[in-house]
Amino acid sequence: MRCIQLLWALISVTCVCSIEPRVDPLVIIQQGLIFGQKSSDGSYSTFLGIPYASVNLDNPFGASEPAPAFSGIFNAIDGSIICPQSYDYIPRMISQIRNETLDCLRLNIYVPSQAGSRNPLPVLVWIHGGNFSGGSAGEYQPKSLLKHDIIVVTINYRLGPYGFLCLDIPAVPGNQGLKDQHEALRWIRNNIAAFGGNPYKVTVAGQGSGSISALLHLFSSKTKLFDKVIAQSGTPNSYMLNKDYEIAIKLANYIGNNTTNTEDALTFLANTSFELVTEAVTATKTILGPCAEKSYSGIENFLSTSPYMATNEKKIRSTPILLGHNSKEIAGFDPYEPDDSTDPFYNKINKNFDFDENESVEDVANIVRRFYIGDAKLDINVLDEVGNFESDFRFNHPTQRTIDSLLKANPSAIYEYVFSYVGDKTAKDAGHSDEIPYLFDGVENFADPASHLVSQNITKLWANFVKHGNPTPSSSDQEPLKWPPVTSESRPFVVIDIEMSVNNSRIFNDRMAFWDLFFLMYGQRHNLYRKCN
Numbered sequence: 001m002r003c004i005q006l007l008w009a010l011i012s013v014t015c016v017c018s019i020e021p022r023v024d025p026l027v028i029i030q031q032g033l034i035f036g037q038k039s040s041d042g043s044y045s046t047f048l049g050i051p052y053a054s055v056n057l058d059n060p061f062g063a064s065e066p067a068p069a070f071s072g073i074f075n076a077i078d079g080s081i082i083c084p085q086s087y088d089y090i091p092r093m094i095s096q097i098r099n100e101t102l103d104c105l106r107l108n109i110y111v112p113s114q115a116g117s118r119n120p121l122p123v124l125v126w127i128h129g130g131n132f133s134g135g136s137a138g139e140y141q142p143k144s145l146l147k148h149d150i151i152v153v154t155i156n157y158r159l160g161p162y163g164f165l166c167l168d169i170p171a172v173p174g175n176q177g178l179k180d181q182h183e184a185l186r187w188i189r190n191n192i193a194a195f196g197g198n199p200y201k202v203t204v205a206g207q208g209s210g211s212i213s214a215l216l217h218l219f220s221s222k223t224k225l226f227d228k229v230i231a232q233s234g235t236p237n238s239y240m241l242n243k244d245y246e247i248a249i250k251l252a253n254y255i256g257n258n259t260t261n262t263e264d265a266l267t268f269l270a271n272t273s274f275e276l277v278t279e280a281v282t283a284t285k286t287i288l289g290p291c292a293e294k295s296y297s298g299i300e301n302f303l304s305t306s307p308y309m310a311t312n313e314k315k316i317r318s319t320p321i322l323l324g325h326n327s328k329e330i331a332g333f334d335p336y337e338p339d340d341s342t343d344p345f346y347n348k349i350n351k352n353f354d355f356d357e358n359e360s361v362e363d364v365a366n367i368v369r370r371f372y373i374g375d376a377k378l379d380i381n382v383l384d385e386v387g388n389f390e391s392d393f394r395f396n397h398p399t400q401r402t403i404d405s406l407l408k409a410n411p412s413a414i415y416e417y418v419f420s421y422v423g424d425k426t427a428k429d430a431g432h433s434d435e436i437p438y439l440f441d442g443v444e445n446f447a448d449p450a451s452h453l454v455s456q457n458i459t460k461l462w463a464n465f466v467k468h469g470n471p472t473p474s475s476s477d478q479e480p481l482k483w484p485p486v487t488s489e490s491r492p493f494v495v496i497d498i499e500m501s502v503n504n505s506r507i508f509n510d511r512m513a514f515w516d517l518f519f520l521m522y523g524q525r526h527n528l529y530r531k532c533n
Helices: 002-019 160-164 176-195 211-221 247-255 262-270 274-283 313-317 344-352 359-374 380-408 449-468 509-525
Strands: 028-029 034-036 044-049 106-112 122-125 151-155 196-205 228-232 318-327 413-419 493-496 499-502
Touching: 028 176, 028 359, 106 176, 122 176, 122 211, 122 449, 151 176, 151 499, 160 176, 160 247, 160 274, 176 196, 196 211, 196 449, 211 313, 228 449, 247 262, 247 274, 318 449, 318 499, 344 359, 344 380, 344 449, 359 380, 359 509, 380 413, 380 509, 449 493
Parallel strands: 122 151, 122 196, 196 228, 228 318, 318 413, 413 493
Antiparallel strands: 028 034, 044 106, 106 151, 493 499
């Protein structure tokens, strides 16, 4: 009887696809049959919580396994599953009831009704942010993007200790969260055609740590499963702490297992609830992220060199890239660095640079301090200037260094932007993540005409890039402007605001010139370049 039901379901899918150029909520893929949902207005379908791989519970910190075949029709209607969250210094980002589980390697697919085998649409794959420790695929509702005739896929990947332990053993060499993302891209390559998508027209995109991830996929030696990259407010050059091969031992010791052996610690942690493991990460102020993996026989690395020095000329040459940041990513003191409330200039320089014994960290920090605040005291009156420093150090200059590196590899095209719209907020500048509501469901959520227009513009520019590799592919009244690419001779960028504009001078030119000189003098002493190999 079950076989007959499956046969009739398959016949119905085949018949529908042959009559109408759209994806029906019932789709067949390699794992079996998937049943989705139509939107209330019939303009798109959703397929939520689809497993693209599975976690080996004997080693939840290591390589994933293929997702099992469906025993019947898979009801793809629940996108609430999230990976275990460890938040380090950032506040909890998900307010809804948390459906955390180690069985979290799921993705969500959003398909416009006009997609189909006769009209395969380009695909945007979104990698969420959250400092590699929080966030989920279900936070993003892309209805506004779907109106521009693209398919959107959002993905979960392992976070914190389950995704980014970087150990001195072959079982957990590091970057497992990035490898999960790669498996999701592989799943999309193999299956997205069944949903009406073009498997060879895939843009990998993200914000924050998702942006860092997107660029690392471009630099990785892994097979290229995409053709374009969008990187919002994050690059591999952004500030992150170095990795520690003893982290598994430290976490096990904190929970109560007194061991000095990494394998013993991993066995203990694998048999400990993820709630206790992630709480240990938070309590010990452990920061985890991408690392340079050691090489082991029979194990394919994601990155063999420092993430902050990685490049891949062969991939970059054929890849259009859209990247940028917001006008003031951090307002005041860096919330990721609570110790910076004492002296952010000294703390950042001391933590990130190794100086010779004849050089004074304090003298170097004083040069940076005077550039931003002169001889003023560190108090509320200089919060704006401190915010400029924090934004420049963590986001703005790392973006410029990344562009420098990309240009050396002769990319297909680079488009740079700064998002500066603040809507009805009291802030005068756009902070970290402020562009997200305008990109995801902004048109539906904003009643005021200005915010509505900004959302329309950014979703159209992003969708154009997904389709054509150019955010403004034609000169017409339909385009808000003509967006010129970056070259080795000039750094034009587009300002995304209520009035769109092209600026042909370098962004924050004076401040970036200061950091150019600083890195020319001290760049080789930066911990990111010295200690991550």
